[in-house]
Amino acid sequence: MTRFIIRRLILSIPVLIGIVFVVFALARIIPGDPCIAALGERANERSCAEYAASHGLDKAIIPGIFRVDGQIEIRPAEFPATLVDNQFVLYVQGVAAGDFGRSLKFGLPVTDLLMQRLPATVELTLYALTFAIIAGISLGIISAYRRNSIADVFTMLIANIGVSTPVFVLGLVLAYFFAVTLNGTPFELPPSARLPAGVVVPALATVWGLEGLQGPPRAIIDFLSNIFTFNALVRADWGLLGDVIRHMILPALALGTIPLAIIARMTRSSLLEELGLDYVRTARAKGLRDRTVVLRHAFRNALLPVVTVIGLQLGGLFGGAVLTETIFNLAGVGRAVTEAIGSRDYAVIQGFTLVIAIGFVLINLLVDLSYAFLDPRVRLR
Amino acid sequence: MSAAAPPALGLAEDKLQTARPASIWRDTLGNLLRQRNAVFGGAILIFFVAVAVFADQIATHGPTTVLIGVEDGAKKLTPPCVHLLGCPESQAEHYFGTDGNVRDVFSRVVHGTRISLRIGFLTVGFAIVIGTLIGSLAGYAGGRLDNLLMRLMDVLLAFPALLLAIAIVSVLGTGLLNSQLAIGIVAIPVYARIMRASVISIRERDFVTASRALGESSMGLLSRRIIPNALTPLIVQGTLGIADAVLSVAALSFLGLGAQPPEAEWGSMIGLARNTMFAAPHLVLFPGIALALTVLAFNLLGDGLRDALDPRLNR
Numbered sequence: 001m002t003r004f005i006i007r008r009l010i011l012s013i014p015v016l017i018g019i020v021f022v023v024f025a026l027a028r029i030i031p032g033d034p035c036i037a038a039l040g041e042r043a044n045e046r047s048c049a050e051y052a053a054s055h056g057l058d059k060a061i062i063p064g065i066f067r068v069d070g071q072i073e074i075r076p077a078e079f080p081a082t083l084v085d086n087q088f089v090l091y092v093q094g095v096a097a098g099d100f101g102r103s104l105k106f107g108l109p110v111t112d113l114l115m116q117r118l119p120a121t122v123e124l125t126l127y128a129l130t131f132a133i134i135a136g137i138s139l140g141i142i143s144a145y146r147r148n149s150i151a152d153v154f155t156m157l158i159a160n161i162g163v164s165t166p167v168f169v170l171g172l173v174l175a176y177f178f179a180v181t182l183n184g185t186p187f188e189l190p191p192s193a194r195l196p197a198g199v200v201v202p203a204l205a206t207v208w209g210l211e212g213l214q215g216p217p218r219a220i221i222d223f224l225s226n227i228f229t230f231n232a233l234v235r236a237d238w239g240l241l242g243d244v245i246r247h248m249i250l251p252a253l254a255l256g257t258i259p260l261a262i263i264a265r266m267t268r269s270s271l272l273e274e275l276g277l278d279y280v281r282t283a284r285a286k287g288l289r290d291r292t293v294v295l296r297h298a299f300r301n302a303l304l305p306v307v308t309v310i311g312l313q314l315g316g317l318f319g320g321a322v323l324t325e326t327i328f329n330l331a332g333v334g335r336a337v338t339e340a341i342g343s344r345d346y347a348v349i350q351g352f353t354l355v356i357a358i359g360f361v362l363i364n365l366l367v368d369l370s371y372a373f374l375d376p377r378v379r380l381r
Numbered sequence: 382m383s384a385a386a387p388p389a390l391g392l393a394e395d396k397l398q399t400a401r402p403a404s405i406w407r408d409t410l411g412n413l414l415r416q417r418n419a420v421f422g423g424a425i426l427i428f429f430v431a432v433a434v435f436a437d438q439i440a441t442h443g444p445t446t447v448l449i450g451v452e453d454g455a456k457k458l459t460p461p462c463v464h465l466l467g468c469p470e471s472q473a474e475h476y477f478g479t480d481g482n483v484r485d486v487f488s489r490v491v492h493g494t495r496i497s498l499r500i501g502f503l504t505v506g507f508a509i510v511i512g513t514l515i516g517s518l519a520g521y522a523g524g525r526l527d528n529l530l531m532r533l534m535d536v537l538l539a540f541p542a543l544l545l546a547i548a549i550v551s552v553l554g555t556g557l558l559n560s561q562l563a564i565g566i567v568a569i570p571v572y573a574r575i576m577r578a579s580v581i582s583i584r585e586r587d588f589v590t591a592s593r594a595l596g597e598s599s600m601g602l603l604s605r606r607i608i609p610n611a612l613t614p615l616i617v618q619g620t621l622g623i624a625d626a627v628l629s630v631a632a633l634s635f636l637g638l639g640a641q642p643p644e645a646e647w648g649s650m651i652g653l654a655r656n657t658m659f660a661a662p663h664l665v666l667f668p669g670i671a672l673a674l675t676v677l678a679f680n681l682l683g684d685g686l687r688d689a690l691d692p693r694l695n696r
Contacts, residue, residue: 018536022545026552160418164677166628168635168651169669176662319543323632327655337544338636341551353548357540 001372012365016358023354024091028061030346037344038104060086100351105343106336110351113336115219118355119226120194120332124324125317127248128256133310136260140267140306144275145294155264162261167320171254171327178250190247192329194228199243201228207235251328255320259313266309270302304375311367318356412689419685425678433494441476442485444492444645449483457483458661477667480650481657482643489645490667496646497675500561500630501623507565508626509619512572513611517603519573520580531577534570542567542625543632550638557630557646560639564629568622575618579611613690620683624676631672647672 034057035048043051052058060066063086064079094100100110143155175191182188190196204225205211205218213221224230229248232241274280275298283293322334329335333352340348413419432439442448448455452473461478462468477486519530537545542564549563580603583589589606597605631648633639640646642653647668654664 014532015535015539018532019539022536022540023548026548030552160677160681161673164624164628164680165673166631166635166648166669166676168632168648169665169673172651172655172658172665173662173669176658176665180659180662315541316543319541322543322547323635326636337547341547341636341638344551346551349548349551353540353544356544360541361539 004372005369008365008368012361015361019357019361020092020095020354021088023350023357024088027091027346027350028067028087037346056087056090059090062086062088095354100354101347103340103345103348105340105345105348110347113348114333114351114355115223116226117331117333117336119223119228120330121318121321121325121334123227123229123244124248124251124255124321124330124332125314127252128317128320128324129259129310129313130256131252132256132259132263132313135256136263137267137306139260139264141271141294141299143264143268144271145290147272152268156268159261159264162257163265165257166323167254167258168323168327170257171251171324174250174254175327189250191250194247194330195240195243196247199240201225201231201240202235204231204234251324251330254327255317255324258316258320259310262309262313263306267302267306270305271298274298274302304371307367307370307374311364314363315360318360409686409689413685416685416688418681419689422678422681422683422685425674426682429494429498429675429678432491433498436492436495440485440488440491441474442488444489445484445643446488447483448479448485455479455483457481458657458664460661461486461663478661478663480654480664481661484643486650486664486667489650490647490671492645493647493650493668493671494675496557496640496644497627497631497672500557500646501627501675501679504561504565504626504630505568505619505622507562508568508622509572509615511565512569513576513608513615515569516573516576516578517580517607520577520584521599521603527577530573534573537567538570540567543629546629546633547636547638550633555638555641557634557640557644560630560633561626564626564633567629568626571618571622572615575614576611579614580607583607583610617683617687617690620679620686624679624683627672627679628676 033043033048034055035051036043039047039051057067060075060078060082061072063082064074064076066073066075066078098111100114102108103110103113106113139155139159143152146152178187178189179191195201203222205213205221208221210218210221228244229241232238232244271294275294277298280293280298283297284290288297318334321332322337324330325332325334326338333356337349337352340346340352413423455473457479458481459472459475459479462472462475464470464474468474475485475487477490480486480489515530515534519527546560546563546567549566550560553559553562584607589602592602592606630639631646631651634646634648635652637649637652640649642649650668651665651672654661654668658665
């Protein structure tokens with residue numbers, strides 16, 4: 001198993017480097033002078049030369065390739081000299097140190113913005129994923145167990161419609177239904193923001209008297225503190241928890257529906273395949289209860305492809321979060337990206353894309369590694 | 382081998398054939414027609430194609446015509462009014478109501494069909510062409526080039542699709558064409574992988590070796606022997622890919638990165654209607670339903686095609 005894990009870890013390194021390179025390349029393709037974009041009216045020949053020198057823009061982009069006055073120049077002779085001394089290496093060093101550049105619109109380092117905005121996205125994604133997994137797997141099991149029944153046909157119909165409905169349409173329709181149509185009923189739900197107006201969440205660092213703390217530990221505490229569900233739970237603030245959940249229901253429904261449909265379909269087909277196998281017949285012949293056969297025997301074996309699909313859904317969830325956060329006015333990473341596009345704040349778009357892509361790769365790595373625990377066959381290989 | 386030999390042998394081969402085997406296409410069509418879901422999807426699709434073709438005849442107004450001064454008492458954000466359903470005759474008839482710029486929403490949704498279908502086919506077409514080229518090159522060449530190309534594809538696949546598309550559009554600039562290009566680029570790896578797998582599995586088969594021995598060129602082998610054999614998965618994935626492309630381009634347009642106003646694209650219509658959603662839900666509802674139905678049609682058809690083309694499932 002150790003060999004499997006090590007092999008899988010090594011295999012993901014080139015992909016991670018590739019991701020950094022793609023984002024870096026996108027940043028260098030952008031038309032226009034980065035100096036003028038950064039300095040605006042203060043840009044002149046001298047300040048731009050200083051800017052280029054301080055940001056390493058006068059160096060080769062990658063070994064042997066330069067960009068001079070917006071034009072790409074290939075200088076093979078300088079290849080060896082620029083092998084290490086180039087912009088890509090600088091960029092990788094920056095990224096490794098957590099430096100993604102500075103946001104022009106927000107006037108903050110991208111890293112700081114990320115720490116502010118990521119908790120909302122993580123919270124939203126977790127709610128959506130939990131909803132999708134619980135509902136998707138349950139529906140899939142019912143569907144497979146009662147194959148071709150009305151419940152099955154209905155579930156698969158819902159799954160087909162769910163997978164075809166755009167997040168932004170579903171989100172808006174849900175917002176209208178729960179905020180306008182059900183207005184005044186107990187089922188009314190808020191269509192925007194993370195909390196009711198005026199509710200302030202105390203920072204955990206303050207509550208715990210750790211305000212003097214600096215560096216990474218403080219960043220982690222602040223990060224967790226901004227995941228309001230976590231904050232409410234550790235402080236046993238049930239009123240806040242209720243508020244948070246009420247505000248999360250609609251976004252989570254909107255974002256979770258597509259993964260729900262995919263998980264339900266995968267659970268159904270995977271479980272159907274297992275239910276047709278000999279060991280299931282044996283278990284039934286032994287006189288085990290149907291429930292035990294389906295849930296204890298077949299479902300466990302059907303779980304592997306379902307876990308894979310769940311891991312792959314995360315990419316869709318991160319993409320969908322951009323739309324969901326925009327619709328429901330949640331101050332997460334996704335909305336920061338849409339705001340950044342409007343103001344051509346490339347550093348934010350690239351920094352966030354990079355962080356989320358790396359997160360996606362790492363999560364799928366964990367999913368792969370979890371096979372080793374779920375499936376003994378992988379462990380033995 | 383002499384230069385004249387291959388055609389002569391090829392001719393002999395043709396004459397030897399006595400009965401044509403049952404056509405795979407006729408088989409597939411038969412299988413497809415037995416699947417309720419696929420038939421349903423196909424029917425919706427035919428309906429939308431008809432709407433797209435006859436959009437000018439079906440639409441009651443121009444898709445971008447502002448009705449102020451054109452129609453008496455035209456007001457913005459009026460809810461749907463259909464005379465047959467009891468809307469008073471005194472009021473102008475707008476099946477889907479009017480939008481914030483006093484345009485007829487029905488006509489815009491109808492014309493949007495054209496744009497969305499075109500987006501779907503063009504985007505996936507682009508991705509398939511480039512993906513097929515990359516995949517066959519990688520599969521055919523093997524070795525380092527294969528490794529390099531496929532690792533690049535892995536990297537592209539590692540990004541959440543919509544996010545990478547946003548990053549690409551932010552570099553290329555907004556607009557319908559650029560967002561299609563971005564979604565197309567993001568979709569390339571899927572087709573490249575399918576094509577490469579097909580090439581590798583078919584490359585060493587006897588009938589390919591035979592063709593090569595008969596002197597067929599590499600391009601000929603690829604286009605006449607290998608690509609036709611890889612078509613099945615490409616068609617299935619392509620159909621499902623259209624659903625994805627329509628959705629993704631609409632999402633970009635919703636965010637303001639794709640189609641620009643006043644173009645009657647569904648995603649951008651919904652994006653513009655977002656702020657007036659609570660006063661005029663019909664502005665989101667109708668383009669939303671059209672979008673979801675189109676995507677549903679391609680999804681059902683793609684699933685049906687996969688089952689129809691899978692010999693394990695019906696023989």
